[in-house]
Amino acid sequence: MTTPLEEALRAHVATHTVLGTRTRILDVGSGPVVVCSSGVASVLWDWAPVVALLRRTHRVIVVDRPGYAPGDEVSAVLPTLEGEAEHLLAALGACGVTEPVTAVGHSFGAALVEAAARWHPERIRSLVLLDGSVPHAEGTHGHDDAARAARRFRQRTLPIALSRPVGAVWVALGPGLSTVLVPGRRGLARAIPGLRAEAGAQSTLAASLRELAGYPACMGELERLRARRPLSRGLPVVVVAANGRLPRPGLSLWVRHVLRQARGFSHEARLTCRVLRRSGHFVMLDQLHRTAELIARAAAPQS
Template sequence: MGTPTGALWREHLRELVVMGEPTRVLDIGSGPVVACCSGVASVLWDWAPVVELLRGEHRVIVLDRPGYAPGQQVSETLPTLDTEAARLLAVLTALGATGPVTAVGHSFGAAVVEAAARLHPGRLGSLVFLDGSVPEAEGADWAHDGARAAGRFRHGTHPAVRSTSVRVLWQLVGPAVSVALVPGRRGVARAMGGLRAEGSSSNTLLASLRDLAGYVACMNRLRELRGRMPLESGVPLTVVAANGRVPRPGLSRWARHVLAQAARLAQETSVRRVVVSRSGHFVMLDQPRRTAELIAEAAR
């Protein structure tokens, strides 16, 4: 990515009011539509390298969930999988992207895309899960009390993070923490410019904590949908498993979980399973060229 990339992207940024909440959206390029949905603690800038590779032949739409963009208010209401799935499709409708869409979800975003495909058949043409959430491996629990989790966030976490002391501290350490957790963001920040201010915004931290507070309930809902509402057999799925940044002779434990989930989903529709080496969880940043190739193949 060259220096002009940041200015070009900002020309294609919009804020839509979707389902009563402001939603920041990137809409760039032309051709078959690719919609990208981020995971927890991830924003649309994380897709920059992949978007640059795709936008010449595809119309790429990337959305942030409400609260992640600077200046937005973070709702005290925890996310639900049904709402996030409906939001994804509402954004596509608002942008006139009503034809066959290739929906790409990273991490929790993969759960959102899957829920959209199950709850609203006929809206999505193909699916790509980038190191998607695996309910059985990371915290799904039928005994989870969603109301109690919402109460803890509303009465404890939300006021604490909005305090002056936390906001000042996060302004100092937020950008460094963001890059330390996801090293691939360093190159994006250099190319895009102006991202330090976003990384230092405490609402990004608060929105991430809100999503984490609602995560288990969302995983429970995903398991419920899998048991009640099958995927359309004609909607192909590509499942990508990251095998870690350090080369290894076999598969990591996490990659095995992702592939085992793919095998279960293959009982509903055609599934292509791909293992990406030398990549951490943020596949689109660690291996953007391979990720773009897989998305383009799915879009065809």
């Protein structure tokens, strides 16, 4: 049985060829363009509740990175930050978008949209970074041997992830694990019935492992990029930090790391910081209305 949320969005999901790669894109609504980029092990359906709120006043585009949609092949080549940022912008081109957009990134996706804004400032009118990656706090400074990580993924991790025994185990455990790790997906799985099957797909597992293997090198790339290419002066940047699902009297260590990183943007861009209390990492599910409000404000015409 189709639910109202799925019915409202499913017809607006299409597969495009972007830079020679099969790419699933949700493109719905009209108005100022907002493009959303997910984190590792996150698919476009994680944005569905926010998209449902924004679509009446905005054109919202959510781009799945290759590997996360059913039927996708997973590349044996590890991702690069530049490559993923170029893929995101090329996906906008595939949708016929040429004007500057509000780019929203969650977790690793925040690094991608930030990189896009640094490489192609003419394409980005504002940024919203939702609990984005923090290299200095995560110990991912790019000192890892990227060539060794790529070889290990290609020769060992990917073949194991795509093997028949692992596939059988993942089909059984993947859907449950996805909601245990992200409690906000419990209601989402009821609203989007096909989400559980996608979580149990081997391609989803392999794509997640691929990005985790390439993550340290991407973060090193981000730090080098920050040193070379400043953001456009005056670019509106909203940094959102999640303070945890449980109530606490002050700010978590993670939030302090996020805010410390944000201070580095203050001399480059027009910075706004927001801390979301009672929210886990997936702020677009845990604090749905507040997240939609922050995105809508960032996408509003600048005075």
